[in-house]
Amino acid sequence: MIRFTRLERQAPAVLILAFAVTVTSGQERTERPAKTHRSVYFDLTQAPERASARQNPLAGDPDAVAAGRKLFGMHCAECHGNMARGSPRAPSLLARPVRQATDGTLFWIVTNGVVRRGMPVWSKLPEPERWQIVSYLKSLAMSETLYPQ
Amino acid sequence: MQLENLLRRSVLKCLLLAGFTLPLAMARAQENPYIVTYDHYLEEPRSLEVEYFSTFGTQRNGNDFHAFWAEFEYGATAWWTTELYLDGQTTFNDSTLFTGFRWENRLRLLQHEHFINPVLYTEYEHISGADKILKEIEGHDGEADTAGPNALARKEHKNEVELKLLLSSTLKGWNIAENTLAAKNLSNSPWEFGYAIGASRPFALKASPNRCNFCPENFVAGVEMYGGLGDRYTFGLHNTSHYLAPVIAWNLPSDWTLRLSPGFGLNDNSRRFLLRWGVSREFSGFGDAIGRIFGGRK
Numbered sequence: 001m002i003r004f005t006r007l008e009r010q011a012p013a014v015l016i017l018a019f020a021v022t023v024t025s026g027q028e029r030t031e032r033p034a035k036t037h038r039s040v041y042f043d044l045t046q047a048p049e050r051a052s053a054r055q056n057p058l059a060g061d062p063d064a065v066a067a068g069r070k071l072f073g074m075h076c077a078e079c080h081g082n083m084a085r086g087s088p089r090a091p092s093l094l095a096r097p098v099r100q101a102t103d104g105t106l107f108w109i110v111t112n113g114v115v116r117r118g119m120p121v122w123s124k125l126p127e128p129e130r131w132q133i134v135s136y137l138k139s140l141a142m143s144e145t146l147y148p149q
Numbered sequence: 150m151q152l153e154n155l156l157r158r159s160v161l162k163c164l165l166l167a168g169f170t171l172p173l174a175m176a177r178a179q180e181n182p183y184i185v186t187y188d189h190y191l192e193e194p195r196s197l198e199v200e201y202f203s204t205f206g207t208q209r210n211g212n213d214f215h216a217f218w219a220e221f222e223y224g225a226t227a228w229w230t231t232e233l234y235l236d237g238q239t240t241f242n243d244s245t246l247f248t249g250f251r252w253e254n255r256l257r258l259l260q261h262e263h264f265i266n267p268v269l270y271t272e273y274e275h276i277s278g279a280d281k282i283l284k285e286i287e288g289h290d291g292e293a294d295t296a297g298p299n300a301l302a303r304k305e306h307k308n309e310v311e312l313k314l315l316l317s318s319t320l321k322g323w324n325i326a327e328n329t330l331a332a333k334n335l336s337n338s339p340w341e342f343g344y345a346i347g348a349s350r351p352f353a354l355k356a357s358p359n360r361c362n363f364c365p366e367n368f369v370a371g372v373e374m375y376g377g378l379g380d381r382y383t384f385g386l387h388n389t390s391h392y393l394a395p396v397i398a399w400n401l402p403s404d405w406t407l408r409l410s411p412g413f414g415l416n417d418n419s420r421r422f423l424l425r426w427g428v429s430r431e432f433s434g435f436g437d438a439i440g441r442i443f444g445g446r447k
Binding site: 121 | 179181188190191193194195224226227228257260261262319321322324351354355356357358359360366402433434437
């Protein structure tokens with residue numbers, strides 16, 4: 001006959017309690033009013049003027065868009081979605097505030113993240129790679145403007 | 150009966166681990182090459198990075214050893230990373246043993262990027278005197294500490310807290326990191342100090358448009374130096390050990406990161422040579438998967 005240790009005897013009760021607490025807290029979350037995306041995009045307005053005015057040194061380089069697509073898939077798609085349309089974890093990058101943001105503003109956001117909202121800083125990517133991501137985002141914005149879905 | 154229980158628990162643990170990790174997406178991380186030095190980049194939120202590291206060390210007055218440790222690094226938020234270490238070692242012509250665990254937390258102090266970015270590091274460690282992973286060098290640590298037999302060393306138990314200030318900058322593709330540490334054994338021992346500095350840079354700063362294993366941007370190389378700075382009563386370089394170690398990391402598109410670092414002792418107190426290597430893999434969305442298991446937010 002298998003003897004259960006004290007920990008094993010208590011484990012089901014602890015698991016049930018944890019499950020109940022998590023489910024309850026999950027229900028509370030769904031009852032809250034949905035967050036508007038305006039507050040998320042608000043951080044785009046926080047970029048310093050000097051940063052917003054920076055020009056993308058890789059603008060017009062088709063290789064930069066292709067490399068940016070690859071980098072986006074590696075580092076950003078997990079939260080923003082493969083097509084940058086957003087997910088429960090992060091907002092869409094095809095929304096008007098992002099499409100209208102300057103290259104410099106997007107670069108600033110990628111570099112600094114939005115730490116208090118869960119977006120990590122991405123300055124660990126070398127500067128040219130961040131510009132490549134910006135190039136890709138701008139190409140998405142362009143196609144979304146021309147062919148809105 | 151004990152064997153049956155042991156088997157049952159092992160199978161359960163394996164199943165749980167597989168259940169947690171298999172459905173998770175893999176993230177291709179851009180990892181730094183350091184083994185000892187920390188930069189200011191934290192684990193991505195809700196991601197788990199599982200790492201295995203190994204150190205082979207040669208000693209003048211003791212048996213050579215192979216120390217190894219596993220790290221489970223979780224990004225609790227974008228400004229807080231928590232990590233568990235499990236340590237072990239094999240001393241040649243002696244024995245193999247588990248030497249303890251460490252729990253560390255890193256807290257990002259500033260929201261935005263600055264020229265110098267500070268991160269606060271706290272650690273609690275419960276290890277035996279036989280621990281040889283040399284993840285940090287502090288106080289008057291030296292070769293003599295690890296020259297004795299395991300049977301004696303394992304009888305010493307250390308409960309230690311450690312504080313570090315991690316400073317790190319990124320400039321023109323280079324990362325420069327400086328760490329200072331203060332450690333206190335919770336028994337009646339003085340505060341001990343140490344340092345680690347490192348510099349690294351990717352082979353290429355621009356990504357190539359195609360997915361590739363051997364693209365230069367996948368490789369990051371650099372050098373780190375670390376050592377002790379004495380204790381509260383005898384602060385300084387006297388009777389301390391120091392190491393210089395080139396480092397290289399290979400970030401594979403297939404989600405793995407490999408690191409290699411040959412380290413060279415710089416004075417008579419240091420071990421002569423340390424060969425370190427590590428392999429790691431990041432599991433994105435680990436926190437979400439755990440939440441789903443317990444019926445949390447979909």
